Amino acid sequence: MLWTIPRAITAVAGAGEGSTALNAFDHALMDAGIADLNFLKVTSICPEGARVVPMRPYTPGMLMPAVYTRINGHIPGERIAASVGIGIGAGSHGLIMEYAHTGSAENAEQIVRRMVEEGMATRGLETVEIVVAAREHVVQRTGCVVAAVLFWPE
Numbered sequence: 001m002l003w004t005i006p007r008a009i010t011a012v013a014g015a016g017e018g019s020t021a022l023n024a025f026d027h028a029l030m031d032a033g034i035a036d037l038n039f040l041k042v043t044s045i046c047p048e049g050a051r052v053v054p055m056r057p058y059t060p061g062m063l064m065p066a067v068y069t070r071i072n073g074h075i076p077g078e079r080i081a082a083s084v085g086i087g088i089g090a091g092s093h094g095l096i097m098e099y100a101h102t103g104s105a106e107n108a109e110q111i112v113r114r115m116v117e118e119g120m121a122t123r124g125l126e127t128v129e130i131v132v133a134a135r136e137h138v139v140q141r142t143g144c145v146v147a148a149v150l151f152w153p154e
Contacts, residue, residue: 004104006065006151008053009046011084013135021072024144028070032135032146036060039150042067042151044049044092044119046086052131056152068148073139082147083108083134087116090126095119096149 012034029035033055042065058064073080082100087096097115098110109132109146120127137143 007039007154008048008152009050009086010022010150010152011054011086011148012055012056012131012150013082013084015137015143015145015146017143019070019108019110019142020089021142021144024071024072024142025070025146026054026146032148034064034148034150037062037064037150039064039066039068044096044098046067046088046096048089048093048137050094051084051112052088053092053152061067065151067096067098068146069100070146071100071102073137073143076139076141079104079136079138080139080143080145081105081108081136082145083112083132084149085112086131086149087115087120087125088126088129088131089120090128093126093135094127099146100145100147103133108136109134118143122127
């Protein structure tokens with residue numbers, strides 16, 4: 001059932017090039033292994049008890065709740081990056097943050113980790129673990145980087 005509380009989540013990231021921004025986005029989704037899903041963009045609460053799992057097989061066209069970010073670049077040689085971070089709470093819900101910028105994946109990962117830490121602290125939640133997916137890409141003509149957290153309907 002689609003509207004149940006997800007018990008499994010997956011973090012992925014991908015990069016791609018294309019002749020247009022939309023084609024580059026599609027190639028980044030393909031690289032992340034999520035191109036044939038229909039995303040329902042959701043905000044950033046990780047359900048209590050949800051566990052982080054590897055990417056799973058899915059039926060093309062499936063509706064998939066997801067937190068995601070993307071960035072496109074059009075300047076050859078420009079470095080772009082996207083990252084998602086999942087803060088797993090101790091005995092409670094957690095938090096997901098997303099970040100994209102012109103820069104490195106390493107920097108995007110550090111920033112998203114700080115965002116998760118601040119968001120968890122603001123809510124008074126104890127953080128057990130932070131899981132991050134990050135990717136960078138050096139633009140050749142039109143590039144895109146995407147990072148996403150998928151909410152599996154199990």
